[in-house]
Amino acid sequence: MKKVLFTIVLALIVFTSCEDTLEVDNRGFATAESIYITADGYESLINTNYAVLRELYGSAPYVYCAGTDLYAEGSGRAAEPLGLSQYTELNSASEDVDLIYNAAYKAIRLANTALFYADITEQTATLTERVAEVKYLRANAYFLLVQTYGGVPIITEVINTPELEFDRDSAEDVYALIIQDLEEALNNVGTGDYNGRVTQKAVQHLLAKVHLTRGYESFGPATDFDVAASYADDAIAGQGLNLSFDELWDYTNQLNEEVLFSVRYSAGSVSANPTDLGNEQGAFFGPYMGGNEVAGQAPAKTYTLLATDFALRLFTPEDERYEGSFMNEVYNPYYLEHTTDDLTGEAVRDFYEPYWFTPADSTAYVNSIIQTEDFEYHPYESTYAQVVSGDWETIPLKKFDDPEAPYGRSSSTRDIVLSRLGETYLIAAEAYLQAGDAATGLQRLNTVRQRAGVADAALAEFDIDFILDERGRELFGEYHRWFDLKRTGKLVERASAHHPLVNEANFNGANGELKILRPIPQAALDLNQNKNFPQNPAYN
Structure with missing residues (x-):
């Protein structure tokens, strides 16, 4: 493991966690050493570790969603980053290809700082729990990195002197560190209901997903799928999906019983600049609906990550998730x-x-409703991506709407849900299928379908494609799809079959390699004095 320069960053950050507002405070010109060795100062460092999640998830979600089977551009009003969405111009300098790299390493630097100061700070009753929370957050950052770029440099120390040369560790070693961090966190985090901090269920959920993902890798142990299923069942712990889909996404019910972990926001935390400091999740999955002249009448939408025809056809009339x-x-x-x-x-x-x-x-629908003077009926052929020409044309996603947000793309203070019980059931379904116990996997999947009001799936149709379809219905708009397709080896097949601007040839990279992994960002390569640091082979 190589060391890199770490500079301690003290920020003025205020955000909501648990039931109170937690503050990170520089306290004038005090040094990190004098702040972080106190109980309050160390707590502020932990809060900063949570706050950096906003940089990982709160901005444009193209790196999580674009270039897949579910989302594509709409009209010519706005465009997705070409490299991430169509693969033809994907390279180390492409727009947003560095988002996870930069934000994840910032999260890792902060986590390493917290782990370093844990040994010398004032000892408190919550210290062990806070350390466990930080290990979860570091594991989450490395998991995003290894899925996106493959092997990356492993950094686990705080370094106070410049280190400008570093090596690339293997994906296998990165997974080993992720699992080690999560296993060490598992029995030391809180065991109660989720209130903004990492809990045992969140750790179990992530352990399940990590083992599931590693199980597809050539270096994954044969036991990974069984272990993934076991951790998923531990997280489920017999809990049913008791909320309706509407209740699950009610903006007044964000800390509901099915949420396992999320990025937390509040109006107070973005009050300094409400239209820029909130998150952008609600803005990317619908048509343009007007400018500031209709503030309060409609949300800001970008016309970029719209539902494809394939995505909408996944739903049947009785599916309450539609x-x-x-x-x-x-x-x-x-x-x-x-x-x-x-x-x-x-x-x-x-x-x-x-x-x-x-x-x-x-005809029956139009005759049954009261219409505004400017009522518009959008026939199906104009409600999905790539066939529209005007404003309001494509169907908007409403799961992430924030009625209390001021007009603006970055103005939502809704939490961003990262893991929830419905997905835990689908992780269990996939893990059991891959472990050779399809019957148990089908039971987990049908629990999700029963909440949606659709008929149980049959064992004869239960395969990885059916699971991916179910994940599309259950998790539409949530930040999983690119990782789902990459994990299961279905990215090329499904994107080229269902994205209107992608075909198989788009994935062809250098050296006969496919552009599956994203390229290591050019800025990271330029700053590294180790000129033998390897780029991913499709981009050499």
Whole structure:
């Protein structure tokens, strides 16, 4: 493991965690040594470790979602980064290819600082728990790195002198560190309900996903899928999916019983600049709906990560996740559905036709509603990506809407859910399938389907493609899809089959390699004095 320069960064960060506002305070010109050896100062360092999650997840989510089977661009009003979305111009300097690299290593530097000071800070009753939380956060950062770039430099120490040359560790070694950190965290984090801090269920969920992902790698032990299934069942612990899909995504119910871990936000934490310091999750999965002149009437949307035809056709008419995910009826104002329990007598401004509507269904619907003067009926052929020409055309995703946010792309203070119980069931389903116990895996998957109101899947149709389809229905818009397709070896097949701007040839890279892993960012290569540091082979 090589050392790199670490500079302690003291930031003024205020964010919500647990039930109170936690502050990171520089306290004038005090040094790190004098701050972090105190109980309050060390707690502020832990809070900073949580706050950096916003840099990993709070901005444009192209690195998590673009270039897959579920999302594509809409009109010419805005465009996704070409490299991440279409692969044809993917290189080490491509837009956003460095997002995870930069933010994850910042998270790792902060975690290493917290682990270093844990040995010399004031000893408190919560110190062991805080150290365990930091190990989870460091493991999460390395897991993002290894999935995205493959092997990366492993850094576990705080270095106070410059180290400008570093080597690349193997993906196998990175996975070993991730699992070690999580296993050490497992029995030392809190065991209660999730309240903003890492809990045992969150660790079990991530351990399950790490073992599941490593199980597909050539160096993965034969036991990985069994271990993944076991950890997923530990996290489930007999808990059912008791909330409806609407209740799960109710913006007033963000710390609900199914959330295992999330990036936390609050209005107070972004008050210095409400339109820039919030998160962008709600802005990327719908059509442009107007400018500031309609502030309060509709959310800011980018027209970039829109549902593909394939994505929408995953849902059947009885699937409650369709209406639970998408704003298929838009009232005036847009947010009325979120803020009003009884919509009887309210006029509909836009309706997005589902693919299963017949002409008779269309006529019956139009005759059954109250319409605004500018009511627009969007036939199915204009509700998905790549076939639109005007504003409001494609169906908006509503799961992440924030009625209390000011108009702006970065203004939401909704939490970003990173792990939840519905996904834990799907991890268990996949792990059991790959471990050779399809019958148990099917039971886990059908628990998810039963909450959605759809018929149980049959054993004859239960395979990895069915699981990926189910993950598409259950987790649409959440930040998993690129990792799902890469993990299962389905990225090329599914993106080229269902993304309108991607074909198999787009993935062809240098040296006969496919562009599956993302390239190591050019800035990282330029700053490294080890000129033998290898780039991923598809980009040499």
